[in-house]
Amino acid sequence: MTQADTIFKEFKEHSVAEFFKKNRQMLGYSGKIRSLTTIVHEYVTNALDACEEHGVLPEITVKVEQLGNDHYRVTVTDNGPGIPQSHIGKVFAQMLSGTKFHRFIQQRGQQGIGASGCTMYAQITTGKPIHVITSTGKGKVYEANVMIDVKKNSPLVTDEKEYDGDFTGTTVIGEFKDVQYQQSDKSPGEYVRRTALANPHAKITFIDPNKLKTVYERAVTVLPKKGVAAKPHPKGLEIDDLIEYAHHSKERTIKTFLVNTFDRMSAAKAKEIEELTSIDFQRKPDSISWKDAEEIVDAIKKTQFLAPSTAELRPIGESTIERSFLNVLEPEFHSIRTRKPAVYRGGVPFQVEVGMAYGGKAGRGNENGSTAEILRFANRAPLLFDGGGCAITKAVNSIDWKRYQLRNIETLPLSIFVNICSTYVPYTGAGKQAISDEDEVMKDLGLALMEVARDIKSYVTSERRKYEKHTKKLTLTKYIPEISRAVSELTGAKKEVLEANLLRIVNDKYENGGDEEAEEEAGEEQ
Numbered sequence: 001m002t003q004a005d006t007i008f009k010e011f012k013e014h015s016v017a018e019f020f021k022k023n024r025q026m027l028g029y030s031g032k033i034r035s036l037t038t039i040v041h042e043y044v045t046n047a048l049d050a051c052e053e054h055g056v057l058p059e060i061t062v063k064v065e066q067l068g069n070d071h072y073r074v075t076v077t078d079n080g081p082g083i084p085q086s087h088i089g090k091v092f093a094q095m096l097s098g099t100k101f102h103r104f105i106q107q108r109g110q111q112g113i114g115a116s117g118c119t120m121y122a123q124i125t126t127g128k129p130i131h132v133i134t135s136t137g138k139g140k141v142y143e144a145n146v147m148i149d150v151k152k153n154s155p156l157v158t159d160e161k162e163y164d165g166d167f168t169g170t171t172v173i174g175e176f177k178d179v180q181y182q183q184s185d186k187s188p189g190e191y192v193r194r195t196a197l198a199n200p201h202a203k204i205t206f207i208d209p210n211k212l213k214t215v216y217e218r219a220v221t222v223l224p225k226k227g228v229a230a231k232p233h234p235k236g237l238e239i240d241d242l243i244e245y246a247h248h249s250k251e252r253t254i255k256t257f258l259v260n261t262f263d264r265m266s267a268a269k270a271k272e273i274e275e276l277t278s279i280d281f282q283r284k285p286d287s288i289s290w291k292d293a294e295e296i297v298d299a300i301k302k303t304q305f306l307a308p309s310t311a312e313l314r315p316i317g318e319s320t321i322e323r324s325f326l327n328v329l330e331p332e333f334h335s336i337r338t339r340k341p342a343v344y345r346g347g348v349p350f351q352v353e354v355g356m357a358y359g360g361k362a363g364r365g366n367e368n369g370s371t372a373e374i375l376r377f378a379n380r381a382p383l384l385f386d387g388g389g390c391a392i393t394k395a396v397n398s399i400d401w402k403r404y405q406l407r408n409i410e411t412l413p414l415s416i417f418v419n420i421c422s423t424y425v426p427y428t429g430a431g432k433q434a435i436s437d438e439d440e441v442m443k444d445l446g447l448a449l450m451e452v453a454r455d456i457k458s459y460v461t462s463e464r465r466k467y468e469k470h471t472k473k474l475t476l477t478k479y480i481p482e483i484s485r486a487v488s489e490l491t492g493a494k495k496e497v498l499e500a501n502l503l504r505i506v507n508d509k510y511e512n513g514g515d516e517e518a519e520e521e522a523g524e525e526q
Contacts, residue, residue, distance in 0.1 A: 084136060228311055253285070339448050
């Protein structure tokens with residue numbers, strides 16, 4: 001036996017479940033507080049997606065109970081469509097299995113890992129299965145315990161039972177150790193608060209370990225439009241993407257492949273691209289070589305296309321965000337912008353929504369007053385961790401806030417709300433807590449932030465001017481009695497008449513007029 005044979009004797013194949021068991025931090029299970037919030041995040045996002053696909057307004061209850069030191073039970077119930085009995089194991093105990101990863105469609109979850117990751121974490125910290133109660137509304141309720149065969153990445157379903165009942169939806173119950181509940185901006189409670197803010201069509205009830213119940217009533221009664229499967233946009237398409245699409249295409253020619261595979265690709269556009277290459281577009285798509293793909297991608301870069309279709313994107317919408325702000329934050333002033341759709345590498349469409357809420361309950365309160373907060377979302381799902389490496393945080397920090405009269409922004413009662421919606425969000429890792437700083441994404445984030453910052457600047461400047469005028473009026477009014485008395489003694493005029501005249505002059509200047517400073521500032525800006 002050679003040395004190479006000896007080395008490769010230990011060569012083994014591992015399942016994806018084994019990989020994530022040894023690298024659970026990649027799924028968000030790193031730290032006791034974060035791990036508990038990750039569990040709530042995975043179950044709540046699945047519940048919201050299921051309800052919306054089913055066409056019902058979500059009603060979700062999240063309950064966290066403490067069973068011992070760093071030992072908790074999490075129960076999440078929804079009113080969704082339920083899960084067919086035959087799919088229970090795959091949904092909760094098979095990594096990379098689900099309804100989302102293979103579809104080019106905008107949903108909160110997209111990798112088919114989340115719920116199975118929770119099951120794995122439960123069994124490696126407690127040795128116990130996840131308990132599932134579900135019904136598809138046909139008069140039958142199904143219960144089972146679910147675990148993962150880590151070696152095979154396959155589900156182990158036990159203790160199954162079925163009985164009559166009128167319950168429709170799903171309840172998931174799991175016990176977890178090495179987790180901790182703590183009141184903070186990283187807690188399950190904060191996660192639910194932010195979820196309610198970005199999903200005002202949902203009613204969410206949260207019960208914490210102290211049995212404190214918080215109910216976020218829905219602010220709107222209209223469901224977000226249903227997600228539709230999308231085609232990739234040609235702009236931003238990479239060579240490897242093109243070859244992958246082509247070699248799996250059932251089209252008969254390269255031309256029909258391009259027209260039927262990509263968004264905004266008409267027959268005329270395909271002909272225009274063909275004329276920029278040396279390739280016969282009547283060839284079969286699977287004949288495309290790397291060199292051919294380079295030519296086609298280069299030609300696409302030189303061709304003008306319409307912006308990607310918005311049909312597959314589901315932004316929250318400016319009016320809905322406004323109602324959510326008024327419902328949860330009750331700000332003194334707010335400004336919201338939704339950018340037009342754009343694409344990043346691979347032809348993936350995305351859209352940026354930015355809102356700022358000032359005053360009221362905006363910002364994070366503490367013993368020293370209020371501090372600004374960045375509320376990060378991807379497809380309406382809150383991102384509570386890994387903020388430093390996220391494109392949203394980087395974009396916020398890149399703005400020169402002093403330019404917008406927002407000095408010492410970290411001390412202001414300000415909430416900066418940012419949602420990125422896409423059929424495929426460019427997360428930096430499997431934990432789905434930070435967004436990659438793609439050039440196109442960063443550009444749109446910066447432009448949207450500057451737009452709302454200008455509105456906030458106008459409000460802050462106006463409020464400061466009002467305050468200054470009010471302060472000057474109070475100061476002058478304070479001295480009017482003394483001045484009136486002195487002038488009366490010098491001139492013999494009646495003190496009461498002098499005082500009334502001086503008050504009228506001050507009121508005319510600082511209530512009915514006094515806009516000279518505003519006119520001067522406007523002139524300077526012009």
